[in-house]
Amino acid sequence: MAGIFLFEKISENFVIFFLTKGQKQYIMLALANKERKAYIQEGNEGMNDLTPSLEDYLEAILVTSLRRKVVRVKDIVRLLNVKTASVVGAMKTLAQKGLVAHERYGYIELTHQGVAVASEIYDRHKTLYRFLREVLDVDAETAAKDACRIEHHIGKKTTERMVKFIKFIETCPEGGPLWLSSFHHYAKTGSRPEHCAKREEATGQKVIPRSSPLSSLKVGSKGRVVQITGDQGIKRRLLDMGIVPGTEVKVEKAAPLGDPIDVVLKGYHLSLRRQEASAVTVEVIE
Amino acid sequence: MKREIKVALAGNPNSGKTTVFNNLTGSHQHVGNWPGVTVEKKEGKFTYQGTEVTVIDLPGTYSLSAYSLDERIARDFLLHETPDVVVVIIDASNLERNLYLLCHLLELGTNVVLDLNMMDVVENQGIKIDTSKLSRILNVPVIETVANKNEGMEGLKVAIVTAAENKRSPTFKIDYGKVIEEGITELSELLKDKALPRGYTLRWVAVKLLEADPEILENVESLPQAQQIQKAALECSARLERRLGYDLETALVERRYGLLEGLVRECTERHLGVERRHEISDQIDRVVTNKLLGIPIFLGLMWLSFQLVFTVGSPLAGLIDSFFGWLGDTTSGALEAIGSPGWFSSLLAEGVISGVGSVLVFLPNILLLFLIIAILEDSGYMARAAFVMDRIMHALGLHGKSFIPMILGFGCNIPGIMATRTLKSEKDRILTILVNPLMSCSARLPIYVLFAGTFFPERQGLVVFSLYLMGIVLAILVARLFKSIFFKHEVAPLIMELPPYRLPQARGVLIHMWERGSLFLKKAGTIIAGGVVLIWLLAYFPLHAEYASAQSLIGKLGSFVAPLLKPAGFGFPQAAVALIFGILAKEVVVGTLGTLYSAEGVALKAALLQHFTPLSAYAFMVMSLIYIPCLAAIATIKRETNWKWTGLAVGYSLILGWVVAVLIYQIGRLL
Missing domain, CATH: 3.40.50.300 (P-loop containing nucleotide triphosphate hydrolases)
Incomplete structure (x- = not known):
């Protein structure tokens, strides 16, 4: 049962919710609705004064360009479900801002600056999605939709804090008397309170929910490395190859006879037998 | 200056x-x-x-x-x-x-x-x-x-x-974070006045101690107060681990990667673009390592390589062979014409020239093999081959890459053994080398053809197939046995990068091919040529005895060995001498039998029918399959391992061959 048990306005712009779900406590940041407008302006400083819809367009171009060789107006129309005329209009505005080079034949290309701005927006989007999906356990569809809505209204600082917050929850999931202040300390210094590590040891409880051995991940799914166990030599080999806590790994495919598997991490392919992969505990992302 | x-x-x-x-x-x-x-x-x-x-x-x-x-x-x-x-x-x-x-x-x-x-x-x-x-x-x-x-x-x-x-030493330091740095400082203090082995830096030794690096732990043992240092290192790591919530080894590697991640982010700028190479590479992989196509493609490529090595290589080898045959004949003819003693022309023709020839005859196959291996390796396919085949080979206690040497062994064991160079782990390599001679090479085929054709004319195919199959089954059993005896505790994990596909560079491939080929010539060549001369000596002496006849040393050796072969059903000197000559090269067995029975073709078959029964013929084929790798293979095994493993390869195959031949003959007689 989830329920809000505390509700505090910590500044002009923020409201904080404390939630409980089962044994776990989560906090949630939200914007006080009234203050939204004021915040947008503050948060978007140096962001070329983009409207939310322009940001959506930039993001859409970036995402498409990651998957395809060229981006066409048609692609954006389809992706965002808007009219061609609106896309063309938006591209003009973005071109004026120096973010997009809109060429003939309906091809769109981001400028260097455009890539920078778009990546920042996209990163924010991903972080927000993770926050909603993993911390609040919102279903994937809602998380994606809501992440889109929030993303235009939140600045760099807040994003960074959110990433830290997610990390903090991962390592110190159970609250303590000074939980929030511990987080603040962590956000500033990066060091966690001692009891977090201790408790992990004492209870032997897996800190991260939904963790499983890498060997049992399905083909196509992604995970983040939590810990590596196993034989000295094998463990060291895995670590040296970049399988360190926090690394994102994707099970790309399995060999024709089911073993070994091909895992993508840090931009390269690594093949391991399931036996070796079982030494790696991952937190399932998707 | x-x-x-x-x-x-x-x-x-x-x-x-x-x-x-x-x-x-x-x-x-x-x-x-x-x-x-x-x-x-x-x-x-x-x-x-x-x-x-x-x-x-x-x-x-x-x-x-x-x-x-x-x-x-x-x-x-x-x-x-x-x-x-x-x-x-x-x-x-x-x-x-x-x-x-x-x-x-x-x-x-x-x-x-x-x-x-x-x-x-x-x-x-x-x-x-x-x-x-x-x-x-x-x-x-x-x-x-x-x-x-x-x-x-x-x-x-x-x-x-x-x-x-x-001559500057690096100033860049990896910052391991406050907690770990404290530990490093602490251990450095302790090590400060000690004479560190081989001029390692303080910090490096401290880090390695925290990592529990086995070699450094051993090195430290020679220092004064070694116990104190080791104890301090252990305590320090335990304390740090409690504070970090991770084991130190993980923490240190994570720190390094963390730092690199930051460094890379700091120093690179990703423009909008497509990761073209990776994309193409992934697309190739989608086909090449595909669930249904992966194995057929691998087998197809192996078949192609096999064809190239043996179909293209063998005519060339044949040319070299006949050239040296011609050279030997001409030389001995010329020498006799000018009246040189018979032993001299025989030594030159049958000993030295055929010795050199028997080395060079392998060269076309070996060079072609290394050409193909270099292409497979440089293009990135070799890693995929291992990926695709690892499941099967792992079940046999071997590595995915062992498959290629095994397949090549069916053509000729020499390239098969040379191909084990692609294996990284000592264990995998030695096991693969040891069982490779059990892959029935093409030189053994003439023996099968002669005997199966003579004794089992209606079931030739089946008989020959049974021999190939027996070789494979024995290879599996022997590999498992040796693994459990010699490499009991060794784990050879498969943690292997699948590099992006690349177009091999002609120059690199050729250099590679030549280097490995010349290594074969230099190292294996001397042993092969020496062995050929030795056998010549045995066959030629004592003087006045006919070459390889019962009166020659080799003939006497044959008569001596023959009784031992009796339980296998072919305990007569001719078979023994043929087998001894077969050590030179397996295909020589047929020729030797021909010489000894002074018969060829149909006449030889008739002679064989007098001496062998179908059962003892089968036992003889089994013996030819298993007993002692040929001289070139022995030399290559020595080249790739050491005398100890070479001795084992010779010894086990001789015993195994005899045991299996005897078992077949004795059990067959009971049936």
Whole structure:
């Protein structure tokens, strides 16, 4: 049962919710609705004064360009479900801002600056999605939709804090008397309170929910490395190859006879037998 | 004044290290083995503005921990031979993981030049690397190169020579974070006044102690107060681990990668672009390692390689063979014409010339084999072959890559054994070598054809097939047995990079082929030629005895051995002599029987029918399959391992062959 048990306005712009779900406590940041407008302006400083819809367009171009060789107006129309005329209009505005080079034949290309701005927006989007999906356990569809809505209204600082917050929850999931202040300390210094590590040891409880051995991940799914166990030599080999806590790994495919598997991490392919992969505990992302 | 400096090349596998090496040294290279092991060691030279530079190509490694043979070799070399400069060659399109090795070298206090290779790929991916920033932060010279287009090599040479002059040790430190740094400081304090082994830096030893590096722990034992240091290291690690919530080994590696991640982010700019190479590579993989197509494609490629090595190679080998046959005949004819003694012309013709010929006859197959292997390796397919086949080979206690040597063994065991060079682990390599002679090579086929045709004319195919199958089954059993005896506790994990596909460079492939081929000629050649001369001596002496007749030494040896073969059903001197000659080369068995029975073709078959029963004929074929690898194979095994393993290969196959032949004959008689 989830329920809000505390509700505090910590500044002009923020409201904080404390939630409980089962044994776990989560906090949630939200914007006080009234203050939204004021915040947008503050948060978007140096962001070329983009409207939310322009940001959506930039993001859409970036995402498409990651998957395809060229981006066409048609692609954006389809992706965002808007009219061609609106896309063309938006591209003009973005071109004026120096973010997009809109060429003939309906091809769109981001400028260097455009890539920078778009990546920042996209990163924010991903972080927000993770926050909603993993911390609040919102279903994937809602998380994606809501992440889109929030993303235009939140600045760099807040994003960074959110990433830290997610990390903090991962390592110190159970609250303590000074939980929030511990987080603040962590956000500033990066060091966690001692009891977090201790408790992990004492209870032997897996800190991260939904963790499983890498060997049992399905083909196509992604995970983040939590810990590596196993034989000295094998463990060291895995670590040296970049399988360190926090690394994102994707099970790309399995060999024709089911073993070994091909895992993508840090931009390269690594093949391991399931036996070796079982030494790696991952937190399932998707 | 001529200066001489020593430079080592270090880098990940597939970083283009060998191409850089080839570019730097051209044809001035020498291939040998690292002392005590069969890992190739390449050395070369170039001169730049009066400085003579010796370049040593270290084995490709991902790190310098002491767990794998290659890493130990690289690490020992760096620690003990102290090269003036170490060039770290990096696949710039995969910066983060490639830089990890650099971390270790910097920690070791090496004078480093960083070579960002494959810059063309980086450009195609739309990534921009801020080289000067990278150089500034790491405080090492950074050079950009495209080795396979021979670009940037001059710059690299300048950087090497300059770095050797400056002789500076790196200032860059990995910040392990407050908690771990405290531990490092603590241990450094403790080690401060001790004479550290081999001039390691304080910090490096401290870090390695925290990592519980087995070699350093051992080294520390020789220090005064060793116990105190070890105890302090243990306590310190335990304390740190409690505070970190991770084990220290993980924490240290994570820190390094964390730092690299930041460094890479800081120094690269990703433009909008498509990762074209990776995309193409992934698409190829979708087909090549496909669930349904993966194995057929692999087998198809193997078939193709097999065809190339043997179908293209064998006519060439035949030409060489007949050339040496002609040379022998002409020489002995010419010698007799000028009245030289018979033993001399026989020694020259049947001994020396045929000895040299029997070495060179393998050359076409060997060169073709290495050509294909070099292409498979350089293109990146070899790793996929291992990926596809590992499941099966692992069940046999071998590695995925062992499959290729086994397949090649069906053609000829020599290339099969040579192909085990692609295996990284000692255990896998030795096991694969030991069982390779059980793969029935093509030289044994003439024996099967003769005997099966004579005794089982209606079931020839089935009989021959049963022999091939028996070889495979025995190979599996023997591999498992030897694994449990000799390598009980060894684990050879499969943790293998699947590198992006690349177009092999003709030059690199050819150099590779020639190097390995000439190694075969030099090392195996001497043993083969020597063995041929020895057998000639046995067959020729004592004087006045007819060549290889019952009165010759070999004939006497045959009569001596024959009773031992009785339980197998063919206990007569002719069979024994044929088998002894068969050690020269298995196909010689048929010819020898022909000589001994003074019959050929139909007459030979008739002679065989008098001496053998179908059962003893089958036992004889089994014996020919299993007993002692041919001389060339023995020489190659010696070349690739040592006398101990060679002795085992000869010994076990002889015993196994005899036992199986006897079992078949005796059980067959009961039925």
